[in-house]
Amino acid sequence: MNGESMRVVVVGAGLAGLTAAADLVAAGADVTVLEADDRVGGRVRGVDIADGVVADGGAAYLGIRHTELLALMREQGLNVVSTGMTGDSTFLLSDRRTTTASRVPPLDAVALGDLFDRLEELVAEIRPDKPWLSPRAEELDRLTAARWLADEIDNPDAKTFFPLFIGEMMAADPAAISVLHMAFYLRSGGGIRYLNAFEGGAQQWRIDGGAHLLCRSLADQLGDRVRLGQSVCAIDQTSAEVEVQCAPGADGTRPRYRADRVIVALPPALAQRITFRPGLRSPRATASTGPGCAVKVHLGYPAPIWREQGLSGWSVSSHGPLLSTVDDSPSDESAGVLTGFVTGSEASTFSALSDREQQDAVLAHVGRLFPQLPPPDRCTVTDWLTAKYSRGCYAALFGPGDWLRLGPTLTTPHGRVHWAGTETSIDFFGLMEGAIRSGHRVAAELVHRTGPGDAAAGVLVSSHASGADLNHSSVE
Amino acid sequence: MSAGHIIQIFRRVLGPVEVAPHSDFFELGGDSLLATRVLSAIARDFGTELSWDDFIENPSPDGLFAKVTAAVR
Numbered sequence: 118m119n120g121e122s123m124r125v126v127v128v129g130a131g132l133a134g135l136t137a138a139a140d141l142v143a144a145g146a147d148v149t150v151l152e153a154d155d156r157v158g159g160r161v162r163g164v165d166i167a168d169g170v171v172a173d174g175g176a177a178y179l180g181i182r183h184t185e186l187l188a189l190m191r192e193q194g195l196n197v198v199s200t201g202m203t204g205d206s207t208f209l210l211s212d213r214r215t216t217t218a219s220r221v222p223p224l225d226a227v228a229l230g231d232l233f234d235r236l237e238e239l240v241a242e243i244r245p246d247k248p249w250l251s252p253r254a255e256e257l258d259r260l261t262a263a264r265w266l267a268d269e270i271d272n273p274d275a276k277t278f279f280p281l282f283i284g285e286m287m288a289a290d291p292a293a294i295s296v297l298h299m300a301f302y303l304r305s306g307g308g309i310r311y312l313n314a315f316e317g318g319a320q321q322w323r324i325d326g327g328a329h330l331l332c333r334s335l336a337d338q339l340g341d342r343v344r345l346g347q348s349v350c351a352i353d354q355t356s357a358e359v360e361v362q363c364a365p366g367a368d369g370t371r372p373r374y375r376a377d378r379v380i381v382a383l384p385p386a387l388a389q390r391i392t393f394r395p396g397l398r399s400p401r402a403t404a405s406t407g408p409g410c411a412v413k414v415h416l417g418y419p420a421p422i423w424r425e426q427g428l429s430g431w432s433v434s435s436h437g438p439l440l441s442t443v444d445d446s447p448s449d450e451s452a453g454v455l456t457g458f459v460t461g462s463e464a465s466t467f468s469a470l471s472d473r474e475q476q477d478a479v480l481a482h483v484g485r486l487f488p489q490l491p492p493p494d495r496c497t498v499t500d501w502l503t504a505k506y507s508r509g510c511y512a513a514l515f516g517p518g519d520w521l522r523l524g525p526t527l528t529t530p531h532g533r534v535h536w537a538g539t540e541t542s543i544d545f546f547g548l549m550e551g552a553i554r555s556g557h558r559v560a561a562e563l564v565h566r567t568g569p570g571d572a573a574a575g576v577l578v579s580s581h582a583s584g585a586d587l588n589h590s591s592v593e
Numbered sequence: 594m595s596a597g598h599i600i601q602i603f604r605r606v607l608g609p610v611e612v613a614p615h616s617d618f619f620e621l622g623g624d625s626l627l628a629t630r631v632l633s634a635i636a637r638d639f640g641t642e643l644s645w646d647d648f649i650e651n652p653s654p655d656g657l658f659a660k661v662t663a664a665v666r
Contacts (some may be wrong), residue, residue, distance in 0.1 A: 219625040219645060226645045230633025233626060313626055 120144035120564045126151060126361050126376040128349045128391075131159025132176075132549055133537040134382030135335040136189065136556025142339065144564045149374055150339060151363065153348035154506040157336040160384075161549065163329035164497055166417045170452045171327045172445055174413055174499035175510055176549045177456075178320040182307050183550035185557065190324060193334040197322035201421070201444040202315045204429035209486055210277070211435055220315075222281075222433050228272035232279060235269065236309055239300040246543060248301040249524035258521045262291035262299045277435055284460035285433075285441055286312060287547070288411035288511045291461075298515035305546040319548070325448060328549065347372060348506075351392040352379055352534060359533045378563050382537040382556070384408075385513045385523070387506070393534070399526040401536075405516030406523070408502060408509020409547070410464040414439060414479050417495035418453030421446040423487060430455050432486050437463030438475075439482045455493070457483070468502040512547030513540045528558070535559050594639055596658035602634045603654060618652040628652070641665060 123146045127134045130152035138150045156162065164174035178200060179186050190197070205216040208223055215223050244251040251257070266279050283291050287302055306312035312319050324331060336343050351362040359379045363372040381388050385402035421444060423430050430444030439457035446454045457479065459467045467475060479496050501510035515523065527541045537559040542551035596614050603612045606627050618628060628648050635657065636642045641664045643657065650656065 217645075218649070219628075221625040221629060221645075223645065226629045226632045226648070227636045227642045228633075230629035230631070230636075233630050234633055237630075310624070310627060314624055317622070317624075 120146035122147065123378060123563065124358075124376045125149070125378050125380065125563060126359070126374050127380045127382055128352075128361065129159060129382035129387075129538070130154075130157040130332070130336060130343055130345075131382060131538070132161055132332060132552040133539060133541075133556045133559075134159075134380065135332055135339070136553045137380050137382060137537050137560045138339055138342065138556075139335055140557060140560030141563065142342070144560070146563070148339070148342050149376070150336075150343045151347035151349055151361065151374065152343060152345050155345050157343060157345070158329050158332035160501070160507050160510045160512075161328045161332050162499070163327040164413075164415055164499055166415050166454055166495060166497060167452045170417070170447055170454065171329070172415045172454050172456065172497075173323065173328050174415075174497075175501065175507075176328055177323050177445065179324070179549060180307075180311070180314075180317070180319040180321040182311065183319070183545065183548070185553040186550045189335075189553055190331060193331055195330055195334070196325040198325040198448040199322055200315050200320050201424070201446065202429050202431060204424060204427050206429060207432040207442075207486055209432065209434040209436075212485070214485065214488075216428065220431060222278060224274035224278055225272060228275045229278055231272070232270060232275040233309060236300075236303065239296065240304045240309060243297075243300045243304045245304055247524070248297060248304075248543075249520050251297070254297060254521060257297035257300065258295050258519070259517055260296045261517055262289075262294050262296055265296045266291060280461060281433060281435065281440055282313075284410075284463070285458065287514070288409040288458075288460045288464070288509075289407075289514050290410060290465075293407045293410075293461075293516055294514050295517045295520065297520045301515075301520065302546060305542075305544060305551070306548060307545075320443075323445065349391055351394065352381075353394045354379075354532050354534065377533065379534045380537050380559050380563070381534060382559075384508060384538060385540050386508050388536070388538075393531065395532070397531055399529070400523065402513065403516075403519055403522060405519050407514040407516055409511045409514055410461050411501050411510045412438075412459040412464045412467055413499045413501075414457035414459060415445075415495070415497040415499070416442075416455040416457060416479070416483060416493035417497070418455070418490070418493055420450060421453035422490060423453070423455075426489060428487070434482070434486065437482075438467045438478050439486065442483075442486065455483075464502060468500050472498070512551075528562075530562070535562055594661075596654045598638060599631075599635065599654035599657050599661075602631055602638070606630045606634070612654065614655045615653050618648075623652070631657070635661060639665075 127138045127150040160175040162174045163171040348364040353360045361374045388401040432442045438459045441458045445456040537555040539551035542555040545551035600612045641661045647660045
């Protein structure tokens with residue numbers, strides 16, 4: 118089978134939506150991609166740092182296991198650049214500054230090892246294909262990661278380190294996520310060691326020139342099939358077709374698109390805000406589902422001058438705003454770029470500050486971290502908490518109860534509406550790789566009509582279906 | 594307890610690799626995160642808490658066993 122003459126509307130021009138659209142066009146489908154924002158990419162975006170220097174404001178890193186991302190990059194003629202990690206790490210723990218060869222903070226190493234052992238035990242308990250069916254799923258889904266820490270870990274150094282680690286890995290405040298989500302996320306990304314590592318891990322490379330080039334390249338191929346400024350507010354379906362309604366445009370009219378199938382490739386909280394008729398049988402997000410809490414700060418220097426002093430640019434601080442920094446300088450060293458990560462509860466605090474207060478807090482912090490460096494020439498803040506059409510980054514955070522409620526139906530179509538997005542990918546959930554895999558999966562679902570989509574007609578039958586609907590669905 | 598036990602700890606933490614008494618943990622693919630897990634295993638099994646500095650001075654089973662022996666003495 119193929120997708121010839123099938124009309125498909127894809128909602129969301131992030132990496133998942135663009136990948137799905139590209140696959141469907143290749144299969145012969147008539148595809149329209151609707152993007153609410155004035156740019157494509159979603160949680161992948163380029164940020165101008167200096168003349169001709171663009172940094173990754175959102176998703177940035179990849180590793181060898183990100184096979185679908187690497188394949189897509191090859192197709193689009195993009196290369197990787199290694200993430201610079203040569204030199205000493207800098208640590209600022211309770212205002213005490215140290216530099217060491219290790220990437221792990223100078224805390225009680227035995228206690229950190231015990232903490233990692235405990236986390237490994239949790240990760241090993243997770244059923245990777247269906248985390249909600251893990252042996253202790255109910256218990257682990259109810260418990261927040263913060264509660265787990267308070268109950269299970271005594272050592273003060275481990276208690277200091279844990280929120281920094283979860284902030285860096287998941288952009289999460291441990292109080293906002295369930296233990297099941299934490300353990301699932303660490304497992305989905307390839308395990309603690311892989312997810313944490315730069316060399317040989319999930320942060321080995323960046324996309325040369327910026328990850329936004331991949332989205333731009335996919336969008337260029339799709340051409341005028343991609344419509345910007347189309348904010349989808351309702352999706353109505355009958356047994357015969359789907360109608361997608363957008364918010365009124367500048368001229369006051371509501372653009373409408375008709376399709377045989379719709380793919381919603383949005384973060385769960387944004388998908389949940391769309392009005393579906395008939396309504397969703399299972400939610401895409403709940404009141405516990407939180408936004409990934411990340412603000413990225415890019416510090417621009419004339420060159421990566423910290424390298425001359427034997428520093429890698431990697432730092433970890435026990436207090437905000439810049440909980441960690443990474444050297445993200447362009448490969449030709451035409452500029453120095455340090456990326457600061459403000460994550461978890463620090464991101465919420467930082468996001469509420471005025472622009473001026475943010476700049477002051479960043480410059481004061483970087484002055485304490487790298488007193489030997491001149492202040493940066495530029496400081497650019499990318500705040501994902503306030504990004505209207507993303508609502509968080511890296512990915513949605515599943516809070517207590519979410520995995521048992523949302524997990525079983527993450528990819529179950531709602532009639533003619535199918536789901537994509539990195540949060541629908543059991544593998545590499547939350548990463549670019551997960552987004553691309555979800556895009557391929559959903560496109561195959563439409564083209565081959567295999568997998569969970571076969572039960573699709575039930576939605577209409579149960580809500581307002583007539584005999585004609587039943588007949589129609591039986592021949593589908 | 595012997596250096597052989599530390600070889601087993603290396604294998605458990607690193608996965609299936611050949612570990613000799615003089616093998617360097619970092620050359621075997623270990624990193625600082627995994628090193629903390631070796632230190633916690635040594636603390637559990639030998640009752641001796643070594644530091645990060647102890648670890649990097651000679652990050653091999655023989656080297657770490659010498660540190661444990663010295664600490665006990």
